[in-house]
Amino acid sequence: MGEATKLIYKYLRHDKKFPHVWCPGCGIGILLGALIRAIDRTGFEKDEIVLVSGIGCSGRLPVYVDFNTLHTTHGRALTFATGVKLAKPSLKVIVIMGDGDAVAIGGNHFIHAARRNIDVTSIILNNSIYGMTGGQYSPTTPYGMRSSTTAYSNIEQAFKISELAVTAGAVFVGRGTVYQAKLLDGLIEKAILKPGFSVVEVIAHCHTQYGRQNRLGNAVEMMEWQRDHAVAVEKAAGMAPEALQDKIVIGVLVDKELPVYQEEYEMIRERAKATATR
Amino acid sequence: MVEGALVAGCRFFAGYPITPASEISEILSIKLPRLDGTFIQMEDEIASLGAVIGASLAGVKSMTATSGPGFSLMQENLGFAIMAEVPCVIVNVMRGGPSTGLPTFPSQSDVMQARWGTHGDHPAIALSASTVRECYEMTVKAFNLSEKFRTPVVLLMDEVVAHMREKMVLPDEDDVEVFNRVKPTVPPEWYMPYEDTPRGVPAMANFGEGYRYHVTGLTHDVRGFPTSRPDEIGPFIARLHRKISQHFSEIQMAEFFQTEDAEITIVAYGCVARSARRAMIEARERGIKVGLLKLVTIWPFARSAVEKVLQKSRILLVPEMNMGQISREVKRVNPGVAKVFTLNKVDGTIITPEEILNRITEVA
Numbered sequence: 001m002g003e004a005t006k007l008i009y010k011y012l013r014h015d016k017k018f019p020h021v022w023c024p025g026c027g028i029g030i031l032l033g034a035l036i037r038a039i040d041r042t043g044f045e046k047d048e049i050v051l052v053s054g055i056g057c058s059g060r061l062p063v064y065v066d067f068n069t070l071h072t073t074h075g076r077a078l079t080f081a082t083g084v085k086l087a088k089p090s091l092k093v094i095v096i097m098g099d100g101d102a103v104a105i106g107g108n109h110f111i112h113a114a115r116r117n118i119d120v121t122s123i124i125l126n127n128s129i130y131g132m133t134g135g136q137y138s139p140t141t142p143y144g145m146r147s148s149t150t151a152y153s154n155i156e157q158a159f160k161i162s163e164l165a166v167t168a169g170a171v172f173v174g175r176g177t178v179y180q181a182k183l184l185d186g187l188i189e190k191a192i193l194k195p196g197f198s199v200v201e202v203i204a205h206c207h208t209q210y211g212r213q214n215r216l217g218n219a220v221e222m223m224e225w226q227r228d229h230a231v232a233v234e235k236a237a238g239m240a241p242e243a244l245q246d247k248i249v250i251g252v253l254v255d256k257e258l259p260v261y262q263e264e265y266e267m268i269r270e271r272a273k274a275t276a277t278r
Numbered sequence: 279m280v281e282g283a284l285v286a287g288c289r290f291f292a293g294y295p296i297t298p299a300s301e302i303s304e305i306l307s308i309k310l311p312r313l314d315g316t317f318i319q320m321e322d323e324i325a326s327l328g329a330v331i332g333a334s335l336a337g338v339k340s341m342t343a344t345s346g347p348g349f350s351l352m353q354e355n356l357g358f359a360i361m362a363e364v365p366c367v368i369v370n371v372m373r374g375g376p377s378t379g380l381p382t383f384p385s386q387s388d389v390m391q392a393r394w395g396t397h398g399d400h401p402a403i404a405l406s407a408s409t410v411r412e413c414y415e416m417t418v419k420a421f422n423l424s425e426k427f428r429t430p431v432v433l434l435m436d437e438v439v440a441h442m443r444e445k446m447v448l449p450d451e452d453d454v455e456v457f458n459r460v461k462p463t464v465p466p467e468w469y470m471p472y473e474d475t476p477r478g479v480p481a482m483a484n485f486g487e488g489y490r491y492h493v494t495g496l497t498h499d500v501r502g503f504p505t506s507r508p509d510e511i512g513p514f515i516a517r518l519h520r521k522i523s524q525h526f527s528e529i530q531m532a533e534f535f536q537t538e539d540a541e542i543t544i545v546a547y548g549c550v551a552r553s554a555r556r557a558m559i560e561a562r563e564r565g566i567k568v569g570l571l572k573l574v575t576i577w578p579f580a581r582s583a584v585e586k587v588l589q590k591s592r593i594l595l596v597p598e599m600n601m602g603q604i605s606r607e608v609k610r611v612n613p614g615v616a617k618v619f620t621l622n623k624v625d626g627t628i629i630t631p632e633e634i635l636n637r638i639t640e641v642a
Contacts, residue, residue, distance in 0.1 A: 016503060050485050052332075063492050063503060068485040070335065071494035071504075072328065073358050079325040083332025083340070084485060086316045087290050091336065091486050109328075112321040265316065272311035 011036045011046070013066050021060050025219030027178035027204030031125055032061055034181055035094075038188035050093045052081045054101035057132045057206075058125040061096050075106030078113040081120045089119070089262050094192065099126040100138040103159050107139070114168035117196045118261045122170075123188065124161055124199065127206040135209030146213045165199040166254050172198035173254040178205070179226040183250060190252065196260045203230075203248050279369065279435075280305045282417030283341055285454050288367070289315035290340035292329035294322055294348060297381045298437045299371040302343040323348035327355040330366045335493060337484030339421055343369035346388055347378060349395070356430055357396035358495045360518070363472070363482070365424035365459060367417070369433045371440040374626050383626030384437035386548055389603040392432045393577050399515065401522040403529060404432040404577040408551040410444035416574070422457040423529060427521055428479050434576055436599070438549035438628055462489060472514070473500045478521030522578060531574035532583035536562070540569025542638060543591040545584065545608055547573040550597050550629050557634035566642055579607045588616055593641055597621035597629050617641070 022028050039049060049067040053059040055074035062069035068091070072080045077095045085093045102110050102124045113120065129147060130136040137147035139159040146153060162175045172194040174187035184202060191198035205211060205222035216222055226248065233251035236244055279302060283291075291310060293303045307317040316333070320326040323344050330340040344352065349370045359366055372388045374380030388395075392404040405420055407413045413435070420431040462469045462481040471491040473480050483489030492502040497514060499505040522529065535555060537543055542561075546554040551572040561568040571587050573580055587594070594616050596605035605620045612618055621637045623629050 015501065046490060047486055047488055050336075060504075063494070066490055068490050069492045070332070070485075071492065071496065073354055073495055076324060076328045076355065079320065079328025080332035080335075082318070082320075082325075083290070083292065083329035083334075084336045085332075086318060086329070087333035087336035087338040087340070088484075088486055108321050109325055112325070265311070269311040269314060272308065276312045 007036050007040055011040070011065050013064055016064055020064060022057060023208045025207055026057070027127065027202075027223075028057060028061060028125060030178040030181050031123070031184065031202050031204065032064065034184040034188055035123065036065065037185045038192060041185070041189050042192050044092050044192075048090070048092050050081070050084050050091050051096065052077045052084070052093060053096040054098070054106060056098040056101050056130065058096050058098040058101065075101050075104070076109060077101070078106065078109040078120065078122065082113060082118050085118060085120055086262065086265070092192065093119075094121045094123065097122065097124050099124065099128065099140040099161065100130045103161055103164065104139045111164070111168040114165055114170040114197045114199070116261050117169065117171060117258050119195055119197070121191045121194075121198045122200070123191070123202060125202050125204050126161055127204045127210060129206045129210035131206045131209050135206075135213055141210075147210070148213070162199065162201045162253050165201070169197070169258065170199045170254065171196035171256050171258050172252070173201075174199070174252045175201040175203065175248070176250050177203040177226040177230050177248060179223045180230060180250060187252065190255075194255070196258060279413040279417050280309060281448055282414040283367070283421070284309060284313065285451055286418045286421035286456055287339045287458070288341050288421060289313060290330065290333035290338045291316070291342065292318045292320050292326040292333070292340070293342050293344065294320055294326050296323075296345045296348045298373060298440050299343040299345045299348075299369065301440075302369060323351035324354060327352045327359070327366075327368065331355060331359050331362075331364045334364050334366045335485050337487070339365070339425070341367035341369065341421075343371065345371050345373045345381075346375045346385075349388055349391060353391075353396040357398060357400065359430040360396070360400045361495050362493045363428040363480070364430070364493075365428055366430050367420045367424055367433060368430055369435060371435040371437060373437055374624065380626045382437065384549060384628055385599050385624070385626070386434075386436055386550065387600040387603070387624065388434065389576060389600065392434055399519075401429070401519050402432070402577045403427070403429060403522065404434050404575070405531070406434045406547045406574060406576050407439055408548050408572065409439070410442055411446045412574070413439065414446065414448070418454055418456070422455065425457050425459045426479070427525065428459065428482055429522070434548070436548045466490070470500045471502045472498060474513070474517050478517050478524060526578060526582070529575055529578060530580040530583065532580045533572040533574065534583075534587070535570040535572065537569035537571060537587050537590065539567055540587070540591050541567045542593040542595060542642060543569045543571055543587040544634065545571045545573065545594055545596045545604070546598070547576060547604065550599060553629050553631045554597060554634055556631035557638065560631060560635055561638050566638060568638060573604070576604070579611070581611045584608055584611050588612060592616050594618045595621060595634070595637060595641060597634050597637065599623050599629060
């Protein structure tokens with residue numbers, strides 16, 4: 001058996017009704033592959049992993065893999081993840097969200113989970129559109145682009161998810177594209193192993209909606225766009241801001257240390273017990 | 279209420295500050311860490327119930343507490359807990375509404391929201407309390423029912439009862455009946471997390487115990503996987519309702535006071551039941567045969583209890599601090615044998631015994 005086959009056999013749910021819900025050529029499958037490879041490399045047991053998602057195309061990801069899987073309400077995945085992690089800290093909690101899921105309806109939960117430094121890994125699939133509902137504009141749809149609800153062009157400025165995560169206090173922030181799948185493996189692995197709130201933003205294409213409505217070509221052409229516009233963070237450091245205007249900076253953007261919520265809460269428990277017996 | 283939660287085994291609380299429910303948060307933030315439990319203040323009520331559901335899935339009994347505006351925000355995840363069959367307890371200390379309404383004044387205006395607040399056809403369990411002792415007992419009961427039937431349970435309080443001070447002797451912890459969720463005993467590969475059982479309640483595995491399964495708010499099959507097959511959807515939704523309806527006798531609690539000979543029966547709950555009892559005593563002193571049916575379980579509506587008083591009483595009076603939410607239910611189950619009168623008050627003050635007594639003399 002080839003390595004890929006072994007991983008598929010080990011991690012996919014054989015009793016789940018395939019095919020999956022995603023369009024042919026979708027980038028989510030590449031993310032799923034990267035996630036499986038990364039988890040396999042970290043060495044966690046399947047029983048130890050809780051994979052949580054919200055709503056949308058990305059929300060359907062957990063059902064295909066053989067972990068403890070939790071498909072929550074739209075935008076709320078991080079709140080459920082917070083409860084799971086605090087109730088049973090021995091579990092490794094990974095959250096998959098889309099761009100609308102994470103920074104529109106779930107924006108408040110996202111910044112607060114980052115601020116608290118809950119030990120949860122967030123993977124955000126950013127395809128610049130609400131794909132499942134028919135291609136409406138999302139908080140990451142770039143200015144001037146079209147969608148089902150911006151037929152006359154989008155007049156809102158886009159959120160930069162990774163930069164938002166950095167500002168909100170995430171201790172690890174990485175960004176990759178589905179074109180650079182190997183980089184993605186590494187970023188996700190590092191994020192999972194990092195104690196505290198870690199974020200991996202995955203730039204992906206939605207050729208069915210975003211690509212079609214903006215005449216950006218098929219899945220392959222959109223992935224080639226990712227290749228041509230991705231700049232490693234090390235190289236970007238020496239580039240002028242104007243030159244980076246239409247670029248995607250990829251790699252590890254932040255990797256820092258801050259007290260992790262659960263460890264701090266342990267301290268609170270000790271203090272509480274000390275006052276109780278006094 | 280806090281003591282009831284702790285003795286029932288609650289070890290996780292997530293909440294958001296709101297009057298008049300904040301005291302529950304404050305006390306639990308001190309007591310839970312002493313017991314190796316967890317208290318967290320979330321960014322809003324949506325997040326609070328999300329965290330509570332997550333903690334329950336991980337195997338820890340969990341609750342949250344709020345008031346009307348927060349209860350509105352919780353409706354989304356309340357529906358999730360019903361759909362995914364996750365036990366948890368939600369305390370709603372009712373205050374006047376709509377909207378921000380009357381933050382520190384009592385009300386009973388969320389009765390229908392507790393029943394129909396979240397979208398979709400769903401069963402609901404909601405309990406009430408009218409004394410401090412009942413706060414304790416009903417919190418224990420709420421946890422037991424939620425664990426037994428794998429469903430969220432709402433505890434409807436009002437500002438009067440929530441802020442009331444009364445003496446009570448806490449029962450010995452060993453004497454309190456505590457029910458824990460039934461866990462699967464089959465090997466993981468045989469486990470069907472949403473299968474039908476004689477009681478209608480499937481066994482529940484906690485995350486991380488070897489039973490890896492899928493939890494979703496989508497309509498799902500017996501394995502938990504999303505389905506759009508009519509032959510799977512129909513039986514699933516039917517089971518959700520049946521697991522409650524076939525156990526009405528275990529869930530519905532009501533108390534009868536002097537209803538045996540009562541020509542007029544007052545149907546009341548929460549703080550109003552206290553005024554009603556006083557009014558009943560005074561009415562009897564005046565020679566009017568009045569009884570009281572105190573509803574403890576609000577949902578599912580205690581139809582059989584009302585039918586019992588209808589065997590004797592020809593007049594029912596339903597005083598409540600809303601525009602008539604439970605009185606609609608009383609009218610619904612009355613087959614026309616009695617006249618149903620209401621007494622509604624929505625000005626933020628309690629219904630007094632005198633007001634009930636006056637209404638009794640009007641309708642008698």
